[in-house]
Amino acid sequence: MESKTKELVEITLQEQTEHIPQVIDEEQTKLQEAMSELDLADRTSIIYFGSKAQEKLDEISNRMIDGVQNNEIGKAGAALNEMVASIRGFDMDELDPNQKLSWWKKLFGATKPLVKFIQEYEGVRDQIDMISNELEKHKSKLLKDIISLDKLYEANLEYFRSLELYITAGDMKLKELEENILPEYEKKVQDSSDDMMAIQELKEIRGYRDELERRVHDLRLSRQVTMQSLPSIRLIQENNKSLISKITSTLVNTVPLWRNQLAQTVAIFRSHDAALATKAAADLTNELLERNAEGLREANAEVRRQMERGIFDIESIKKANQTFIDTLNDSLRIANEGKEARAKALQELNETEKKLKDALLSTKTKVEQLPQPQNEDSTAPKEA
Numbered sequence: 001m002e003s004k005t006k007e008l009v010e011i012t013l014q015e016q017t018e019h020i021p022q023v024i025d026e027e028q029t030k031l032q033e034a035m036s037e038l039d040l041a042d043r044t045s046i047i048y049f050g051s052k053a054q055e056k057l058d059e060i061s062n063r064m065i066d067g068v069q070n071n072e073i074g075k076a077g078a079a080l081n082e083m084v085a086s087i088r089g090f091d092m093d094e095l096d097p098n099q100k101l102s103w104w105k106k107l108f109g110a111t112k113p114l115v116k117f118i119q120e121y122e123g124v125r126d127q128i129d130m131i132s133n134e135l136e137k138h139k140s141k142l143l144k145d146i147i148s149l150d151k152l153y154e155a156n157l158e159y160f161r162s163l164e165l166y167i168t169a170g171d172m173k174l175k176e177l178e179e180n181i182l183p184e185y186e187k188k189v190q191d192s193s194d195d196m197m198a199i200q201e202l203k204e205i206r207g208y209r210d211e212l213e214r215r216v217h218d219l220r221l222s223r224q225v226t227m228q229s230l231p232s233i234r235l236i237q238e239n240n241k242s243l244i245s246k247i248t249s250t251l252v253n254t255v256p257l258w259r260n261q262l263a264q265t266v267a268i269f270r271s272h273d274a275a276l277a278t279k280a281a282a283d284l285t286n287e288l289l290e291r292n293a294e295g296l297r298e299a300n301a302e303v304r305r306q307m308e309r310g311i312f313d314i315e316s317i318k319k320a321n322q323t324f325i326d327t328l329n330d331s332l333r334i335a336n337e338g339k340e341a342r343a344k345a346l347q348e349l350n351e352t353e354k355k356l357k358d359a360l361l362s363t364k365t366k367v368e369q370l371p372q373p374q375n376e377d378s379t380a381p382k383e384a
Contacts, residue, residue, distance in 0.1 A: 170216035
């Protein structure tokens with residue numbers, strides 16, 4: 001398409017006007033070709049008037065649908081979403097390298113937090129590498145689509161202008177019919193009102209005009225559809241460019257930054273572990289120094305106390321002396337108690353003995369008072 005013609009079409013598209021720009025000199029040939037397709041003697045010529053441009057419009061519309069339904073856009077968007085989900089699924093907040101595993105986790109062989117963190121990082125990194133490769137493929141395909149859409153846009157501009165030329169040609173033909181041709185046929189009818197052929201020809205030419213008017217209106221509708229499709233092509237291109245920019249930003253900035261941050265995170269946690277180990281060693285050294293100083297103080301105090309004390313402690317001597325005195329007192333007390341017990345026992349023995357003697361004397365007296373038994377020989381003398 002000529003640059004001047006393209007400029008006219010683009011101005012029309014920007015202004016979204018129904019006014020058709022004037023035909024420039026370079027387009028006069030195409031205009032005459034469009035008008036030559038109209039034949040007053042052939043009513044079917046109206047049916048096919050502008051059909052070539054409309055056929056191209058149908059082809060462009062189908063290609064537009066294919067562009068709108070471009071699978072690469074959906075796949076690229078899905079790959080980006082998958083990458084975002086993978087990165088967000090890697091939760092660094094749950095990482096606590098100093099977390100102690102519970103006994104049951106140790107029993108089932110659970111790994112330490114930092115080891116698990118690195119394992120998950122490796123898995124996510126491999127997944128992101130695969131997605132990155134897919135995004136590169138989608139990016140290449142989208143770049144090709146942008147070039148194809150540029151060609152489609154140029155072709156659509158050309159077909160849009162072709163429709164305008166057909167509309168202009170149709171309007172010129174309608175003007176010719178209204179101003180020149182129809183008045184001639186009407187004059188023939190007026191001159192010979194009984195001429196049926198003249199009346200039929202007038203009717204035919206009026207029908208031709210009406211059909212051409214409807215046909216031009218259809219072409220105007222087709223022009224409007226084409227006017228809407230041209231911005232749509234640019235919109236698809238802009239979407240593709242935006243997606244390419246997003247893919248490029250993700251591959252160039254987001255992924256390396258994410259990996260860098262994760263690497264820093266691992267390094268920080270490892271440094272933290274090293275710092276904790278250093279702190280533990282320093283704490284142990286300080287603890288040993290403090291314990292040794294306390295031990296030295298206690299040992300020195302004990303040694304000094306032992307050095308300053310005598311062979312025998314005065315308290316021990318006093319205690320031993322008191323114990324000896326208590327022993328002597330206990331001996332005297334026990335001796336007195338034994339003496340008193342013996343005296344009391346002697347008294348009780350005397351009383352017991354007296355009671356026993358009294359009992360024996362009483363028993364003897366009672367026995368003597370009992371009557372004596374008689375013997376069969378009563379003549380034997382009784383003993384005194």
